[in-house]
Amino acid sequence: MSYDRDAALAPAPGLRLLPWESEGGKPCFLSADGAGGVLSRLADEVEAEQLCDGADVLKGAVAVLDDGRAGEHALRRALRATTQSFGDVLRVADSRGARLPVAADGDEEADEKELWAGPT
Numbered sequence: 001m002s003y004d005r006d007a008a009l010a011p012a013p014g015l016r017l018l019p020w021e022s023e024g025g026k027p028c029f030l031s032a033d034g035a036g037g038v039l040s041r042l043a044d045e046v047e048a049e050q051l052c053d054g055a056d057v058l059k060g061a062v063a064v065l066d067d068g069r070a071g072e073h074a075l076r077r078a079l080r081a082t083t084q085s086f087g088d089v090l091r092v093a094d095s096r097g098a099r100l101p102v103a104a105d106g107d108e109e110a111d112e113k114e115l116w117a118g119p120t
Contacts, residue, residue, distance in 0.1 A: 003087035005094065017095035019046045019088065047092045054085040 011017050011029050018028040018039075032040050064070045064078040 002084070003091040005090055008091075008094065011098055016040070016043065016099060017091065018043050019050055019091055019095065047095070050085070050088040050092055054089045057081045057085040 008017070008027055014031060015029040016032055018030055020028060022028055030039055030043065061078040061082045064074050067074075070078075
């Protein structure tokens, strides 16, 4: 699976970009009301797995890059895994970003503070 952010269509309001593609390689969308149905929960679980996998791939890629004896084959495998994981992470980011509530005209600053607030 590869995610082409430039070729991906922006979902219509109310549609969620799912973390997988159709057999033909096209993006899949879910029409959900936010109630957290079975398919929505499955998508949440797949996204969480993709993010964890991305963290593992990053560690592996750093290890390969730090190994001065790593050959071309190891570098290519690390780069292939990294690009795959990065595509998954971009898809998750786009899906979650599209589901963020849109601020009213006067509420932009307040919403930004809520989004960027650190742990309390």
